[in-house]
Amino acid sequence: MSHSIRNKITGIVREITSEKVLSEIIIDTTSGPLAAVITTRSVRDMQLKIGDSVSALVKATNVSIEKDGSK
Amino acid sequence: MSHSIRNKITGIVREITSEKVLSEIIIDTTSGPLAAVITTRSVRDMQLKIGDSVSALVKATNVSIEKDGSK
Amino acid sequence: MSHSIRNKITGIVREITSEKVLSEIIIDTTSGPLAAVITTRSVRDMQLKIGDSVSALVKATNVSIEKDGSK
Amino acid sequence: MSHSIRNKITGIVREITSEKVLSEIIIDTTSGPLAAVITTRSVRDMQLKIGDSVSALVKATNVSIEKDGSK
Amino acid sequence: MSHSIRNKITGIVREITSEKVLSEIIIDTTSGPLAAVITTRSVRDMQLKIGDSVSALVKATNVSIEKDGSK
Amino acid sequence: MSHSIRNKITGIVREITSEKVLSEIIIDTTSGPLAAVITTRSVRDMQLKIGDSVSALVKATNVSIEKDGSK
Numbered sequence: 001m002s003h004s005i006r007n008k009i010t011g012i013v014r015e016i017t018s019e020k021v022l023s024e025i026i027i028d029t030t031s032g033p034l035a036a037v038i039t040t041r042s043v044r045d046m047q048l049k050i051g052d053s054v055s056a057l058v059k060a061t062n063v064s065i066e067k068d069g070s071k
Numbered sequence: 072m073s074h075s076i077r078n079k080i081t082g083i084v085r086e087i088t089s090e091k092v093l094s095e096i097i098i099d100t101t102s103g104p105l106a107a108v109i110t111t112r113s114v115r116d117m118q119l120k121i122g123d124s125v126s127a128l129v130k131a132t133n134v135s136i137e138k139d140g141s142k
Numbered sequence: 143m144s145h146s147i148r149n150k151i152t153g154i155v156r157e158i159t160s161e162k163v164l165s166e167i168i169i170d171t172t173s174g175p176l177a178a179v180i181t182t183r184s185v186r187d188m189q190l191k192i193g194d195s196v197s198a199l200v201k202a203t204n205v206s207i208e209k210d211g212s213k
Numbered sequence: 214m215s216h217s218i219r220n221k222i223t224g225i226v227r228e229i230t231s232e233k234v235l236s237e238i239i240i241d242t243t244s245g246p247l248a249a250v251i252t253t254r255s256v257r258d259m260q261l262k263i264g265d266s267v268s269a270l271v272k273a274t275n276v277s278i279e280k281d282g283s284k
Numbered sequence: 285m286s287h288s289i290r291n292k293i294t295g296i297v298r299e300i301t302s303e304k305v306l307s308e309i310i311i312d313t314t315s316g317p318l319a320a321v322i323t324t325r326s327v328r329d330m331q332l333k334i335g336d337s338v339s340a341l342v343k344a345t346n347v348s349i350e351k352d353g354s355k
Numbered sequence: 356m357s358h359s360i361r362n363k364i365t366g367i368v369r370e371i372t373s374e375k376v377l378s379e380i381i382i383d384t385t386s387g388p389l390a391a392v393i394t395t396r397s398v399r400d401m402q403l404k405i406g407d408s409v410s411a412l413v414k415a416t417n418v419s420i421e422k423d424g425s426k
Contacts, residue, residue: 003350003412004397006106009080010139017163021301021308021321024163024181025136031102035077035181036134037163039308039319039415042359046138053139057358060394061203061345062133063107065096066145067117068081068124074199074279075184088376092230092237092250095376095394106394108376110202110237110248113146128145131181132274132416137358148248151222152281159305166305166323167278173244177219177323178276179305188280195281203345204275205249207238208287209259210223210266216341216421217326234372234379234392252344252379252390255288270287273323274416290390293364294423309420315386319361320418330422337423346417347391349380351401352365352408 007058009034013050018043027056078129080105084121089114098127149200151176155192160185169198220271222247226263231256240269291342293318297334302327311340362413364389368405373398382411 011029023043025036034056048054082100094114096107105127119125153171165185167178176198190196224242236256238249247269261267295313307327309320318340332338366384378398380391389411403409 002401004348004391004393004401004403005135005412006394006397008137009102009105019161019163019303021303021306022163024131024183027136029102031080031100034080034129034134035131035183036136036359037132037181037416038134038136038359039321039361041308041319042136042361046136046357046359048136048138048359055137055139057135057137057360058105058129058133059346059348060095060106061108061392062129062201063105063109064076064128064146064201065098065107065109065113065117065119066079066126066128067119068126073188075178075180075188075190075277076199077181077184090232090374090376092232092235093376095396106396107146108203108394109146110148110250112237112248113148117144117146128147130275130277132179133414135359135414147277150279151244151247161303161305164305166273166325169278171244173222173242176222176271176276177273177325178278179273179323180276180278184278188278190278190280197279197281199277199279200247200271200275202237202248202250204271204343205247205251206218206270206288206343207240207249207251207255207259207261208221208268208270209261210268215330217320217322217330217419218341219323219326232374234374234377249288250345251288252290252392254379254390255290259286259288261288270289272417272419274321289419292421293386293389308415311420313386315364315384318364318413318418319415320420321415322418322420326420330420332420332422339421339423341419341421342389342413342417344379344390344392346413347389347393348360348412349382349391349393349397349401349403350363350410350412351403352410 006060009056013052080127084123151198155194222269226265290344293340297336364411368407
């Protein structure tokens with residue numbers, strides 16, 4: 001293990017919407033679609049494109065929990 | 072849709088490790104285990120326990136992307 | 143209580159500024175105006191508009207503290 | 214304005230719960246109680262104590278929105 | 285010490301890229317260039333411009349760690 | 356470039372303070388000491404110890420800016 005980010009969800013890039021500063025990436029995973037907002041500079045540097053195999057990385061302190069069946 | 076948090080990954084609580092202030096919750100999902108760090112106060116208020124059906128919530132701006140097969 | 147996000151501040155949407163990817167929402171609260179940056183996709187899905195009654199949600203780990211009267 | 218953090222909510226420290234690494238601070242505000250999780254090192258360096266006048270600081274990208282009256 | 289944000293890295297603003305809602309600021313530091321994404325409203329309120337002496341502020345819970353030399 | 360996290364600050368681990376759930380890591384860098392709060396599980400999995408060469412990773416959306424010389 002090379003970094004401390006605990007959550008890594010693999011998937012395929014389905015959609016990229018870019019503005020000058022930020023881009024929204026939609027990833028298809030076995031848990032459904034995930035949305036990531038990253039800098040457009042990173043999209044260019046990674047040469048990210050539709051169909052790429054990627055992992056979504058999420059620090060554990062950024063995950064909240066919702067109880068199902070509750071109102 | 073009632074809130075703006077785009078990412079919602081369903082799963083079952085497998086493990087709860089609590090300290091006075093924060094707790095780590097491990098959730099089994101179809102994308103593998105996910106770790107969440109929430110306040111122990113929330114664990115108590117939600118009466119969260121092993122076996123509960125929950126969703127992990129993650130704001131899109133807190134998701135990073137790693138390209139697979141890269142070094 | 144249905145989710146683990148501890149901070150919930152109620153208010154009224156006063157202003158929405160949208161770009162393709164992200165939108166800034168200004169909410170009037172009894173503690174003054176609050177700014178939230180959410181995806182424009184969420185604004186559309188929630189059909190959010192000026193005058194709506196909403197709550198700002200903030201995870202406790204994302205709150206810092208400043209001491210008043212200090213330099 | 215000296216920093217870029219848009220949200221600043223004033224209040225009074227009501228409760229401090231400390232572990233070795235992190236502490237939970239409960240602040241009474243006109244919008245109700247707010248919870249902040251900061252390092253215990255910061256609590257010591259700021260000499261934070263119950264009754265102090267403080268502001269909770271929250272970056273706009275860390276605020277989500279929930280529509281009231283929705284399920 | 286006036287606020288709880290532990291990490292403060294000083295530098296000089298080298299580049300500002302602005303959209304309607306958010307701006308990317310590139311800061312030259314002794315540890316190399318740092319990127320910050322803040323609201324364009326904050327850029328205006330702070331009258332931030334190229335050449336300004338600034339500090340990048342980062343909450344400790346938002347820092348991850350990567351081990352060098354690992355794959 | 357293999358991931359989208361823009362900020363990577365290299366340094367040496369100087370101090371590790373661990374609780375059951377979270378640990379605070381102090382890293383010496385050319386920009387001064389940096390503090391990171393990561394899960395204790397990650398500290399174990401990475402076999403992180405004092406003297407290790409590491410990089411602190413910070414997403415650009417988690418960086419705020421303070422103007423020097425301002426009050």
